Amino acid sequence: xxxxxxxxxxxxxxxxxxxxxxxxxxxxxxxxxxxxxxxxxxxxxxxxxxxxxxxxxxxxxxxxxxxxxxxxxxxxxxxxxxxxxxxxxxxxxxxxxxxxxxxxxxxxxxxxxxxxxxxxxxxxxxxxxxxxxxxxxxxxxxxxxxxxxxxxxxxxxxxxxxxxxxxxxxxxxxxxxxxxxxxxxxxxxxxxxxxxxxxxxxxxxxxxxxxxxxxxxxxxxxxxxxxxxxxxxxxxxxxxxxxxxxxxxxxxxxxxxxxxxxxxxxxxxxxxxxxxxxxxxxxxxxxxxxxxxxxxxxxxxxxxxxxxxxxxxxxxxxxxxxxxxxxxxxxxxxxxxxxxxxxxxxxxxxxxxxxxxxxxxxxxxxxxxxxxxxxxxxxxxxxxxxxxxxxxxxxxxxxxxxxxxxxxxxxxxxxxxxxxxxxxxxxxxxxxxxxxxxxxxxxxxxxxxxxxxxxxxxxxxxxxxxxxxxxx
Numbered sequence: 001x002x003x004x005x006x007x008x009x010x011x012x013x014x015x016x017x018x019x020x021x022x023x024x025x026x027x028x029x030x031x032x033x034x035x036x037x038x039x040x041x042x043x044x045x046x047x048x049x050x051x052x053x054x055x056x057x058x059x060x061x062x063x064x065x066x067x068x069x070x071x072x073x074x075x076x077x078x079x080x081x082x083x084x085x086x087x088x089x090x091x092x093x094x095x096x097x098x099x100x101x102x103x104x105x106x107x108x109x110x111x112x113x114x115x116x117x118x119x120x121x122x123x124x125x126x127x128x129x130x131x132x133x134x135x136x137x138x139x140x141x142x143x144x145x146x147x148x149x150x151x152x153x154x155x156x157x158x159x160x161x162x163x164x165x166x167x168x169x170x171x172x173x174x175x176x177x178x179x180x181x182x183x184x185x186x187x188x189x190x191x192x193x194x195x196x197x198x199x200x201x202x203x204x205x206x207x208x209x210x211x212x213x214x215x216x217x218x219x220x221x222x223x224x225x226x227x228x229x230x231x232x233x234x235x236x237x238x239x240x241x242x243x244x245x246x247x248x249x250x251x252x253x254x255x256x257x258x259x260x261x262x263x264x265x266x267x268x269x270x271x272x273x274x275x276x277x278x279x280x281x282x283x284x285x286x287x288x289x290x291x292x293x294x295x296x297x298x299x300x301x302x303x304x305x306x307x308x309x310x311x312x313x314x315x316x317x318x319x320x321x322x323x324x325x326x327x328x329x330x331x332x333x334x335x336x337x338x339x340x341x342x343x344x345x346x347x348x349x350x351x352x353x354x355x356x357x358x359x360x361x362x363x364x365x366x367x368x369x370x371x372x373x374x375x376x377x378x379x380x381x382x383x384x385x386x387x388x389x390x391x392x393x394x395x396x397x398x399x400x401x402x403x404x405x406x407x408x409x410x411x412x413x414x415x416x417x418x419x420x421x422x423x424x425x426x427x428x429x430x431x432x433x434x435x436x437x438x439x440x441x442x443x444x445x446x447x448x449x450x451x452x453x454x455x456x457x458x459x460x461x462x463x464x465x466x467x468x469x470x471x472x
Contacts, residue, residue, distance in 0.1 A: 005045075007077075012088045018087070019036070019088070020037070020089075020090070022050065027060060029370070032057060049095060054068035070093070081203060094108075110375050111372075117433060121386070124276035127230045129234075130273035131233065131366075131374075132224055134214050134220060136256050138254050138255075140156075150461065151463060159218040178265060179217075182213050194221055197211070197223060197243055198211045200247055209225070215266040215329070244257075258367060259323040259367055266329060267330070276299070284358055289338070300384065302385065302387075305383075305389050308414050308427070309423040314376060318417045321420075323365060324363065324414075329342065331362035332413045333410045333412060336395065340395055345360065347360065376437075382433075417454055418450075421450060425446055428442050
């Protein structure tokens with residue numbers, strides 16, 4: 001059973017809460033919040049909600065229809081681990097103040113509709129999602145863009161570029177490029193900070209399985225969460241990112257989920273593990289390839305077919321496509337395999353148990369809005385099942401040894417965000433089933449991304465262009 005409003009009120013009382021913090025996600029995928037005195041934490045709050053200005057939230061309402069309601073979900077209540085004053089935090093849904101209906105552009109609502117659509121198909125009743133969100137912990141970040149300049153500068157005591165810096169003394173122990181997986185301290189400088197992140201997550205109800213350094217130099221990290229149902233895991237991923245950033249800041253560091261902040265080393269992905277269950281029984285185990293069921297293969301078929309359009313949601317930044325390039329364990333090949341980590345879909349083989357059988361979709365990255373991304377992945381896979389889209393033969397070969405002619409036959413991920421958005425514009429009917437994504441949501445997403453990200457980058461000179469062309 002979940003939490004009731006009464007349970008939340010008791011939690012606040014037992015912990016001496018003086019403040020209630022109400023969090024919700026904007027369209028691109030960042031948490032927003034405002035706080036109220038705890039005296040307003042009453043049962044009516046969970047029914048009537050509180051008003052706010054929806055026109056100031058990216059991708060939402062026009063100013064002439066800006067009034068919206070936030071309605072807290074009692075199941076998400078947790079004591080905020082970072083506030084000086086005891087504060088109880090809840091994630092909220094967004095409602096129209098007149099009709100009281102859930103707001104269609106609220107990403108959390110899209111995820112809830114995806115779960116409802118899954119049940120309506122009769123195929124399954126639960127989609128378990130397990131994301132592996134990688135990130136970097138840096139010591140310093142500076143960046144800027146003006147009419148006459150543009151730059152960024154990253155620094156980290158772990159950065160391999162600092163082996164020659166006068167650090168009085170420089171102790172070395174800086175991971176080489178692509179060799180950050182998993183050296184012990186002192187090469188791993190960030191064991192303690194990752195442990196603090198992990199323990200804070202556990203206190204906030206996030207079940208963590210492991211923490212470790214990742215492949216890249218300069219503090220790439222991963223903390224693995226246990227899988228959960230779709231909406232719940234999206235909620236937990238937002239809290240995960242909140243904890244990572246705040247623990248980093250508390251320790252004088254900065255953390256980023258930007259997919260490719262460093263040139264020449266691995267980027268940060270977010271491999272998403274998916275399995276469907278019905279009445280407590282796993283549906284992806286069977287006697288097909290790699291111990292999968294026919295349903296699982298069809299799910300993969302849907303992912304591969306719709307991947308070019310799906311990536312506009314799961315890899316939704318211009319920077320995402322700096323990661324999706326060959327040579328960095330990047331999943332650029334729209335194929336499936338039990339072994340090949342450059343394939344878009346991988347089937348983990350650590351256990352033969354049907355309960356462990358799942359599909360690992362490797363294209364997404366942690367810059368995505370998790371509610372939209374997980375909903376999109378589910379809808380693509382369900383389309384594969386409903387239409388019996390077989391994924392073809394697996395790609396179990398070493399791609400680096402494949403002849404160019406054979407490699408050319410394997411479809412690839414889009415080259416950039418513009419291409420992914422074009423694909424989404426042409427292929428999105430699978431997202432509209434069950435009114436999960438509405439046409440308005442798709443159109444608004446494409447328009448927002450083109451105007452605010454694709455065009456914004458396309459119109460600006462890149463620093464490297466000066467190195468290439470200034471003396472031309």
